[in-house]
Amino acid sequence: MASGALTLDHLKAGDLDPVSQTIAPGEILCLSGPSGSGKSRLLRAVADLDPHEGSVSIAGESQQELRGHSWRRAVMMVPADSAWWFETVGEHMPAPMTEALKQLGFDTEVSDWSIDRLSSGEKQRLALVRALAYQPRALLLDEPTANLDPDATRETEQWLCKMIREQSLPTLWVAHDREQIKRVADRHLHIEGTRLVESSGEKG
Numbered sequence: 001m002a003s004g005a006l007t008l009d010h011l012k013a014g015d016l017d018p019v020s021q022t023i024a025p026g027e028i029l030c031l032s033g034p035s036g037s038g039k040s041r042l043l044r045a046v047a048d049l050d051p052h053e054g055s056v057s058i059a060g061e062s063q064q065e066l067r068g069h070s071w072r073r074a075v076m077m078v079p080a081d082s083a084w085w086f087e088t089v090g091e092h093m094p095a096p097m098t099e100a101l102k103q104l105g106f107d108t109e110v111s112d113w114s115i116d117r118l119s120s121g122e123k124q125r126l127a128l129v130r131a132l133a134y135q136p137r138a139l140l141l142d143e144p145t146a147n148l149d150p151d152a153t154r155e156t157e158q159w160l161c162k163m164i165r166e167q168s169l170p171t172l173w174v175a176h177d178r179e180q181i182k183r184v185a186d187r188h189l190h191i192e193g194t195r196l197v198e199s200s201g202e203k204g
C-alpha cells in the first residue's frame with residue numbers, strides 16, 4: 001500500500017489546543033508531557049477512537065473517507081495495555097511474523113503460547129508485532145516499551161525504528177524517557193499546559 005504523510009489539521013482532543021502537524025513517511029515524532037496532560041487522548045483521536053474536532057488524513061485520504069475499522073487498521077494504535085481475545089498468540093497474528101518474533105527474542109513456538117501465560121513485557125512486544133502484521137500505513141505508539149527492562153527496551157526500539165524506516169511509516173510515539181526520545185525521535189513535541197511545544201536537540 002502506498003506510504004504517505006500523516007496529517008493532523010486543527011485536531012482538537014480533550015483539553016489540548018488544536019494540533020496541526022504533518023508527520024512524514026518514516027518520521028518518528030515523539031510526544032511527551034506530564035501524566036494526565038492528554039497524550040493518550042490525542043492518540044485516540046488520531047485513531048478515531050474518541051470524539052474530536054478537526055481532521056486527520058493519511059496519504060491525503062481523510063478519516064471520514066474510511067470506515068472506522070479500515071482507518072484503525074491503516075492508522076494503527078498500540079496502547080500501553082494491549083487487548084487479547086483469542087486463546088493463543090498465533091490466533092491473533094494475521095500473517096506469520098517469524099523474522100520479527102525472532103528479532104524480538106521469541107522462538108516460533110510462541111505462536112502456540114496461551115495468552116494467560118504472557119508477562120506484561122511479552123504482551124507489549126507481541127502487541128507491536130501484531131500491529132505490524134496488519135501492514136499499517138502509520139503507527140501510534142503509546143509508551144511502547146513501558147513494561148520492558150533496559151535490554152529489551154533497546155532491542156525493541158531498534159526493531160521498531162528499522163520497521164518504521166523500511167516501511168516508511170509516519171509514527172507518533174508517546175515516551176516519558178528523555179534518553180529514549182534522544183535515541184529515536186526525529187522531532188519531539190512536549191505538552192506544556194494545553195500547548196504542544198517543539199523541543200530541539202533530539203537524535204544525538
Ligand SMILES: Nc1ncnc2c1ncn2[C@@H]1O[C@H](COP(=O)(O)OP(=O)(O)OP(=O)(O)O)[C@@H](O)[C@H]1O
Binds near residue numbers: 014037038039040
Ligand atoms: N473519555 C474521556 N472523557 C473525559 N476525560 C477523559 C477521557 N479520557 C481521559 N480523560 C482525562 O483526560 C486527561 C488526559 O488523559 P490521557 O489519558 O490522555 O493522559 P496521558 O497524558 O496519556 O497520561 P499518562 O502519561 O498518565 O498516561 C486525564 O485527566 C483523563 O482523566
